[in-house]
Amino acid sequence: MSVADERIERLERQVEKLLARVEAQAAEIAVLKAENAALKTENAELKRRLGQNSSNSNKPPSSDSPADRDERQDKKLGSGRAPGGQPGHKGKTRTLLPASKVTNTTECFPETCRRCNKDLAPTPDASPIRHQVFEIPKDVLVDEFRLHTVTCSCGATTCAALPPGTPAGLFGPRLLALIAVLTGSMHVSRRKVQLLLSDLYGIDVSLGCISESEEVVSEAVADAVDEALVHALAARVKHVDATTWYQSGMYRSLWVLATKAVTVFHVAANGTQQALQSWLSQVRGILVTDRGSQFGFWAMERRQICLAHLLRKFASYATRSGRAGQLGNQLLLWTGIVFDHWHQVRDGTLSRAKFRTRIAPVRAFIERLLEEGAGLSGIGGSCRDILAHREALWTFIDELGVEPTNNHAERELRGFVMWRKLTFGSRSVRGTRFAANIKSVVSTCRKQGRPLFDYLTSAIQAALRNRRTPSLLVAA
Numbered sequence: 001m002s003v004a005d006e007r008i009e010r011l012e013r014q015v016e017k018l019l020a021r022v023e024a025q026a027a028e029i030a031v032l033k034a035e036n037a038a039l040k041t042e043n044a045e046l047k048r049r050l051g052q053n054s055s056n057s058n059k060p061p062s063s064d065s066p067a068d069r070d071e072r073q074d075k076k077l078g079s080g081r082a083p084g085g086q087p088g089h090k091g092k093t094r095t096l097l098p099a100s101k102v103t104n105t106t107e108c109f110p111e112t113c114r115r116c117n118k119d120l121a122p123t124p125d126a127s128p129i130r131h132q133v134f135e136i137p138k139d140v141l142v143d144e145f146r147l148h149t150v151t152c153s154c155g156a157t158t159c160a161a162l163p164p165g166t167p168a169g170l171f172g173p174r175l176l177a178l179i180a181v182l183t184g185s186m187h188v189s190r191r192k193v194q195l196l197l198s199d200l201y202g203i204d205v206s207l208g209c210i211s212e213s214e215e216v217v218s219e220a221v222a223d224a225v226d227e228a229l230v231h232a233l234a235a236r237v238k239h240v241d242a243t244t245w246y247q248s249g250m251y252r253s254l255w256v257l258a259t260k261a262v263t264v265f266h267v268a269a270n271g272t273q274q275a276l277q278s279w280l281s282q283v284r285g286i287l288v289t290d291r292g293s294q295f296g297f298w299a300m301e302r303r304q305i306c307l308a309h310l311l312r313k314f315a316s317y318a319t320r321s322g323r324a325g326q327l328g329n330q331l332l333l334w335t336g337i338v339f340d341h342w343h344q345v346r347d348g349t350l351s352r353a354k355f356r357t358r359i360a361p362v363r364a365f366i367e368r369l370l371e372e373g374a375g376l377s378g379i380g381g382s383c384r385d386i387l388a389h390r391e392a393l394w395t396f397i398d399e400l401g402v403e404p405t406n407n408h409a410e411r412e413l414r415g416f417v418m419w420r421k422l423t424f425g426s427r428s429v430r431g432t433r434f435a436a437n438i439k440s441v442v443s444t445c446r447k448q449g450r451p452l453f454d455y456l457t458s459a460i461q462a463a464l465r466n467r468r469t470p471s472l473l474v475a476a
Contacts, residue, residue: 045378048319096130140201143172165465170205171213173464177456179210180217184438185452187419211431217456218434220463225440228262228472233282235259237401240280240289241409242271243417246425247432254420254436255279258412261474263443265416265436273297286399288406291389303392304399306406310386311335317379324379327369334366342396342404356397363394412443444472 085091099105109122145166149159162168171179182188182196190210197203232238238259245254245267253271257264257280268275273294280298288304289295295303314335317328341358344350350358367390373383386393396402416439426432441459445452458470 044321048316051319052316096132102132136200140175140203141172165461167464169212169216170209173457173460174453175203176213176217176460177453179213180438180456181453183210183214184217184434185442187415187422189423214434214438215430216463217460218430218437220459221437221441221456221469222433223469224459224472225264225437227469228440228444229257229264229266231473232257232259232262232264233280234284235261236285237399238285238287239403239406239409239412240287240295241406241413242292243413243420245416245420245432245435247429248427249425252425252432254413254416256409256412256416258409258443261444261448262440262472263412263447264440265443267432267436286395286402288403288409290406291385300389300391301395303389304395304402304404305386305389305392306404307335307338307393308405308407310393311339313382313386317373317382320378324373324376327373327376327379331366331369331373334362334369337362338366338404352400359394359397363397415439415443441472448472448474 107122107124107128110120112118113120145162147160147162149157151157167173167176179193182193183190188196190207193210194205194207197205238257240255240257242253242255245252247267253268253275255266255268255271255276257266266279268279271292271294273296276294277297283298286302286304287295287298288306289298290306290309311332314328314331318325318332320328338359341350341355341362345352345355367387370383370387373379374387376383396404416435419435419439426435441455442452444450445455455470455472462469
């Protein structure tokens with residue numbers, strides 16, 4: 001073999017090695033590109049999740065970061081108006097109590113003339129300036145019942161019984177009502193209630209006694225809460241929502257059923273459809289909810305899906321790149337138009353007939369965008385689920401009294417959520433039952449403008465006398 005042939009053979013072997021190396025590197029590059037694409041997708045998803053807050057997801061406002069809260073506050077102050085009452089608003093002044101409710105009256109007369117300093121006779125004024133001072137009593141009222149034992153001529157001894165309506169425990173109806181208001185409405189801890197009773201009235205009680213008092217109140221209002229539930233189930237429009245509750249550290253599902261007249265809470269072992277259906281035993285009227293699968297037993301045409309939830313979902317779409325983000329922005333725009341028109345209907349500046357005419361093309365645009373989104377990666381599943389609830393998206397257009405949002409139920413839950421954050425839930429079934437019953441009474445009384453303390457007192461008095469529990473229904 002000549003020198004030239006040897007050189008050619010050697011070069012061919014080198015070329016083969018280089019080609020093999022190039023093929024291996026090409027395969028490695030392909031793998032690295034795939035990994036890079038996956039990492040980019042993962043990074044984008046993590047950034048999207050990191051940017052989630054209460055305005056673009058189902059997270060509560062309490063989970064927002066300080067920066068998100070500052071941004072939200074800036075938007076509230078964006079009008080440039082100072083906090084507080086605005087010029088032209090209707091002022092509020094304290095109304096004086098009538099003379100029949102005044103405990104003591106002191107007539108005050110000027111002693112001397114403000115000009116010449118002469119003595120003045122105490123002459124009554126037909127319209128004196130009235131100044132009222134409120135004060136709480138210094139001492140608590142204590143009623144003592146002495147139960148005497150008498151021996152009969154037959155030799156038997158008989159002990160007297162407490163008069164009808166007398167509490168078997170330590171506290172009377174008003175004090176029981178006060179404890180329930182402090183713990184169940186004002187969210188004061190039982191230990192602080194214990195300190196307050198000791199400091200203000202010199203009543204030394206144990207924490208167990210306060211817990212037992214809550215049970216007394218809970219049982220006293222139980223029938224009224226059950227009656228309110230029956231009324232709510234029969235209502236034409238009702239709002240339902242849920243959150244988490246804890247019982248002895250275990251997860252429970254806290255449900256709220258709210259109508260114009262009443263609000264009823266219920267704590268279930270879980271949030272399944274079976275548990276919810278056993279509570280909402282009467283399937284009647286229009287149900288305003290989110291898109292939870294638990295509500296599948298309610299006919300879709302008799303539901304209204306909360307559009308505020310969808311607005312936050314569309315805001316999350318808008319944070320994505322590409323067509324999904326563009327589609328999210330478009331959905332935000334058209335949904336905002338829906339709310340603008342609805343606010344005009346609610347304010348009485350737009351008739352419902354014109355509202356239906358204006359909303360028809362907007363509805364078509366939104367559904368068309370959702371149909372397009374159903375085929376996009378990342379938002380397809382969500383869009384398909386929304387379209388599956390298509391019949392329940394627009395019930396508020398034709399049904400009077402139906403709101404496009406579930407804000408009613410969410411507002412009712414807010415106080416309960418605050419209580420849960422302070423107390424970490426309840427420690428027993430008895431505590432859970434008190435929480436649901438007292439919050440049902442608190443929310444219903446506030447909704448109706450009824451004095452909570454007075455209602456609780458009358459309910460406890462009725463229970464002590466074995467009488468019918470005062471109703472929570474307005475017409476009762």
